[in-house]
Amino acid sequence: MTRLAPIIREALASGETVILVTIHRAEGSTPREKGATMLVTRERSHGTIGGGQLEFHATDVAREMIGDGTREKRLDLPLGPHLGQCCGGRVELLLRPADHARLDELSREEESEARAESHVLLFGAGHVGLALAHALAPLPLAVTLLDDRDAPPPPLPEQVTFKHLDDPEGEVEGAPAGSAFLVLTHSHALDYRLADAALRRDDARYVGMIGSATKRARFERWFLARGGTKEALSRFICPIGGKAVRDKRPAVIAAVATAEILMHLLAHEAERDAVHNEPSTTHGSGKSGTRVAAAGFSESEPSESEPSGAGPSGAGFGRKNHAA
Numbered sequence: 001m002t003r004l005a006p007i008i009r010e011a012l013a014s015g016e017t018v019i020l021v022t023i024h025r026a027e028g029s030t031p032r033e034k035g036a037t038m039l040v041t042r043e044r045s046h047g048t049i050g051g052g053q054l055e056f057h058a059t060d061v062a063r064e065m066i067g068d069g070t071r072e073k074r075l076d077l078p079l080g081p082h083l084g085q086c087c088g089g090r091v092e093l094l095l096r097p098a099d100h101a102r103l104d105e106l107s108r109e110e111e112s113e114a115r116a117e118s119h120v121l122l123f124g125a126g127h128v129g130l131a132l133a134h135a136l137a138p139l140p141l142a143v144t145l146l147d148d149r150d151a152p153p154p155p156l157p158e159q160v161t162f163k164h165l166d167d168p169e170g171e172v173e174g175a176p177a178g179s180a181f182l183v184l185t186h187s188h189a190l191d192y193r194l195a196d197a198a199l200r201r202d203d204a205r206y207v208g209m210i211g212s213a214t215k216r217a218r219f220e221r222w223f224l225a226r227g228g229t230k231e232a233l234s235r236f237i238c239p240i241g242g243k244a245v246r247d248k249r250p251a252v253i254a255a256v257a258t259a260e261i262l263m264h265l266l267a268h269e270a271e272r273d274a275v276h277n278e279p280s281t282t283h284g285s286g287k288s289g290t291r292v293a294a295a296g297f298s299e300s301e302p303s304e305s306e307p308s309g310a311g312p313s314g315a316g317f318g319r320k321n322h323a324a
Contacts (some may be wrong), residue, residue, distance in 0.1 A: 002138070005107040007046050008098045016041055019062035019096040020106075023049055028089030030079065039098065042066055053083040061189065062095055066248075072096050093147075117142045118205065118265045119176050123165065123194050124184035125154050128210060131254035132182060133160045139262070146171060148190070151248055164244035180206035180261050182240070192219055199223065199232040206264040208237035208257070 011018045022037045022224070023030070038047035049055055053059065053079065054149025061073060073095045080088040117140055122129050125147035136143045137157035145156065148165035156162055165171065172181065172194060176275035181198040183191045191209055209219070216238040221286040223233065241256040 002047060003110050004037065004047055005103060005110050008039060008054070008103050008106065011041060012098065012103065017066045019065055020096055020098050020102060021049055021058045021062055022092050022094045022096075024074070025092035026089065027091070030089035030091050040066075046263040047095070049091075053080060057083065058093055058095070065095060065097070113140070114142070119144070119179040120182065120261065121146060121171065121175055121179060122182045122184065123147075123168070123190075124173075124186065125149070125162075126184060126186060126252050128248040129182075130154055130156075131250040132184070132257060135251075135254040135258040136160070136261070139258075141265070144219065148185070168194050169197045172201070175201075177203040178205050180204070180265060181208070182257070182261070183207075183209040185204045188215065192222060195219060195236070195238075196223055196226065196228065199228060199236055202232075204235070206237065206261055207235060208240040208260070210240055210253075211238050213239070 008020075016023045019040045020037060021040060023032055023034050026032070026034045028237050031052065031054065032048065036049050037049075038045055038049050038058070040059050042063060045059055046278070049058060057077070061075065064070070065073060073093075075093040075095070076090070077083060078090045079095065098106075119142045119272055120136055122132055122143065122145045125133075125145055129145060129147070133143060133145045133156055134182070137159040142161075142293075143159065144163055145154075146165040148168075153162040169192060175181070181194070181204060183194045183198070185191050185194070191211070195207060195209045198204050209215075211219070216236075219235055219238065224230070237260070240272045241253055245252065245256055247253075
């Protein structure tokens with residue numbers, strides 16, 4: 001997830017003028033929501049207020065402000081009649097130069113947003129784990145990649161944290177409420193231990209394990225024998241990524257699994273927001289975890305016996321129209 005505060009801080013330090021463009025009001029169908037912000041300099045822009053003619057126009061106006069020193073502008077824009085965008089809503093944009101006070105305000109907002117982000121724990125830095133780390137990195141998620149192999153940390157996007165996996169169950173138990181868990185290690189025994197620990201948390205929003213139908217069946221027998229419940233297994237995703245696409249290349253698996261994870265996390269947030277917007281409704285549903293049926297990507301299934309309980313730890317105007 002791109003943070004604007006560090007970019008503004010660097011620009012102000014170099015004496016560069018930065019215009020913050022914020023959606024101050026949004027009515028009807030609009031490409032972004034109230035509060036969405038982008039920043040514009042003479043040569044660059046970062047973030048987005050929705051693209052298309054709206055963003056082109058805002059960028060042009062912002063650069064005019066840089067040129068003539070204007071301190072503030074408000075633009076009231078009906079998207080259909082004024083900009084030719086078919087979404088047809090209406091937005092009011094607030095354009096102001098960034099200064100240190102606004103930088104501090106934006107920093108606090110972004111820090112608060114970061115603390116509220118859902119956590120995704122990826123267990124296993126193999127080909128699929130690394131592909132998932134790169135696919136998830138641009139999203140508003142706190143992503144951690146964990147691996148138990150004695151090797152240097154792999155190259156990762158700066159948004160992704162790497163940890164050595166010394167205590168598998170402890171990492172699962174210590175994760176924040178509402179986390180998503182992806183199990184993709186080199187060891188089936190370690191996979192079982194991690195999936196078992198994640199399923200015993202009733203606040204997990206997603207628990208997925210790479211594997212075949214055979215691996216799932218084996219895990220289910222092992223899990224139930226250890227006192228696990230069928231209700232918990234109803235929340236278990238294995239194979240990951242759904243069944244519509246059968247391509248097993250790591251980048252493809254990562255793309256569809258990322259969509260699946262977001263479906264679970266964002267569906268939960270939508271449910272939470274709906275509850276919070278109903279004053280007469282009692283908060284809290286009592287049962288966490290949004291269920292999405294999936295039977296998708298798998299690894300090659302080696303011939304092996306089922307792991308025992310312990311298992312090894314090896315674990316703008318004037319421009320041509322552009323699509324919005």
